Amino acid sequence: MSGTAYLIRGATLPDGETTDLLVREGRIAERGAGLSDRGAIPVDAAGLRALPGLVDLHTHLREPGFEQSETVLTGSRAAAAGGFTTVHAMANTFPVQDTAGVVEQVAALGAAAGYATVRPVGAVTVGLAGERLAEIGAMARSRAAVRVFSDDGKCVHDALLMRRALEYVATFDGVVAQHAQEPRLTEGAQMNEGALASTLGLAGWPAVAEEAIIARDVLLAEHVGARLHVCHLSTAGSVDVIRWAKARGIAVTAEATPHHLLLTEQLIAGDAALDPDAVGHRGYDSRLKVNPPLRRDEDVRALRAAVADGTIDIVATDHAPHPVESKECAWAEASFGMVGLESALSVVQAALVDPGHLDWGDVARVLSRTPAEIGRVPGYDAPFAPGSPAHLTLVDPTARRRFGRAQLRGRGVNSPYLGRELPGRIVATFHAGVATVLDGELQTLPTPTDHEVA
Amino acid sequence: MQTRAVLQQADIQRALTRIAHEILETNRGASGLVLLGIPTRGALLAERLGAILAGLDAEIPVGALDVTMYRDDLDRHPTRTPQPTRIPAAGIDDRTVVLVDDVLYSGRTIRAALDALGAHGRPRAVRLAVLVDRGHRELPIRADFVGKNLPSSAAERINVTLAELDGEDAVTITGGEADGGAA
């Protein structure tokens, strides 16, 4: 509870400074060496990295409507387990998050669960149908204070509608987060278009279907003077377009997912063959089916370089839980998406930190400060400063573990990392001073009912 | 593991010549005889017997009868690629078929051969000629013509090599207790 005080001893901040942090009444109360506990619960953070609470700009919580996949509660537990303290809940729920009523409901469910700040994303168009603008103003002004608008899962492909959306959303200091996928070029598409897809007999998903939309949208954003956020970049060509747009001064931000920074299409051919004991992927392993698709090795390398040089601003999970039966089937029949909240930081460490592309200060930027800025989430601008909200996570970067079902704390088990060894371990997470993870264990918070009674 | 030769090239030649004579004696001549060897080495032995018999002025049709698809032990062995079956043009109906194999052991191969024969016709009689009979029968089957009886333990392995396939003629025993008794 936020009433409990914690004294975090000897944590190493992203900039390398080692300090104690006193967390009290939801805030960083004191910071410095050798703080006395004054009745606070001591947390030994020697050898651990303290990071600001992670902020995910791209999470599918599935509630309302798809509670068999995930709920706001289970999804925010998964978030906490992964070190996140804020998640942006994508709009493709049922009903769609296209009205003030639905986004307020989702935000309230998040607040009641207490594991993380849940910031609903508003739909750009009614029902994600790509035809009429959703009530963007009402959602922006609602108690959910929506600032990110996205039809994610679908692309706002109509050029005129996209132009209007950019303009209208800018009216409310919001941002359109575009899922860049030209629909006609990706009809029936199953995996990255190339020789491998042709060999596997899976319909190709051309890189140009993503790049063409991004190119159009950055020009539209420039033309109307609005900001644009591009979801889950997956190709080297997309990086080139964003780099060009930024050089031109266009107000565009871009994200990459952890999986697009680590995994390639080659895994779909199977690397475990028929050996049941082998760690790896069977052929056509539907856990690898994701939108946008896994790409080539050269794309992964371009994305890593782009995160390193700031062309890609943030890493966002695109956490997409699905029920087991949606993945236990033939590839073409399987749903797109993989869960990512619990594994995100480990994958970022493996893909970006350990190879030297990012230091921990950069990690704090791409996984906390910048996504909070894009989403206009308050409280992340001065982490660890006395008076700031106590959103933070403690990580043991020296740990290595075989990622398993036990690490998955949401409802979805469609993780491509099961059985894989990953670096890093979340030791503790504090959301507004509440320990959601302590000693590596997800904490049980009072149930929503208890909250209401209290 | 010890390997010792029990038959050498000359022994094998003598054994086959004796079998050829016995076949003619038992059959009272060459009439109606067909030799069918069981691949791989039985088929080679049948060819040799045919040649020896031809030298005795007995022109006997020689063929090969593959039994792979009639075996009852598919699970217990590596997958075998079947070998060609060659039935002489005159067929086997009402003939006396002499099956030829290298080693008679459990009898299961011969059981399979009898079944395989049925798919090709109805012989008047079926005889069996083997180069080596090593015992350990699991079925009520016996050979009519035997090159050499070679009592062996089940732990031993009898290996027949033939010049056409292996470069030299020999029958060897490998493994089991080296009792030195078979000098």
Added chain:
Amino acid sequence: MTGLRHLLASADLDRASAIALLDTAEDMADVATRRVPKLPTLQGRTVANLFFEDSTRTRLSFEAAAKRLSADVITFSAKGSSVSKGESLKDTAQTIAAMGIDAVVLRHAASGAARVLAESAWIDAAVVNAGDGTHDHPTQGLLDAYTMRKARHGADSRGQGLDGLRVTIVGDVLHSRVARANLGLLPTLGARVHLVAPRTLLPFGAEQWPVTTSSDLDAAIADAPDVLMMLRIQQERMHAAYFPHEREYAGFWGLDEERFARLHADTMVMHPGPMNRGLEISAAAADSERSLVLDQVANGVAIRMAVLYTVLSGGRHAGAREAGAA
């Protein structure tokens, strides 16, 4: 020959295994000519034909193959059973597994379905891919290779590959599992494959395959390949802008009578069937002496017998294999 647990893709076969299968099929083909055209080999084994996609020809061919080997056959086909009502691969597989089956012959509209089934823990049976989406159809590739080998080597086929054989495949390679089945196998056997199609129907990245490609059928014919394989063109393709209309397609990529007349005397014509006569192939070509279309159908049963025999023999465990090494 090593045991083959499943047959999922033609590219999974190495040269020795492929030749062993073709050799085994030689003997299977002979069975049809015997007094008793049936082998007891798979007595007591049950083969389930699981056809999520209707294909009477392939299903009948596998059924005949299984029955000639004395296996019991259970058939689930799309028409008139729950598989047509969207029942999942997993549920159906587990249902038939509960009946105690030794092999599943799977036809499915989704690429990779056979591999997913074989590598799942849902069943323990051998899996034979009878066509998965636009991915592969390995028994088709084998029967095509068998037909080519027979046409080239006749009675001396046993043990032979297809070394030096030049095979030109014409038409909708993009959507063709038959083309992929051939591409996965023929180079392994030493054949050289050339693909001819409009750019819209050549798979993206095909230049990275071990083949040559072009769009000029007349040049390909002038090059006197050993085999000219015409692929079936599906009429709905023209609605998806792969080509304007049938006449234009036939004009550029159809084996019409005029082109057929120009074929080199030794070029054999193949087609996986069913044929659109007058579209990708003229009746004269289809019914000519040089057409191997009927051989392909006839050889299908022998190949499928060889495949069923191979996946169901040889023991399931490494221990059994070693114990059997005689």
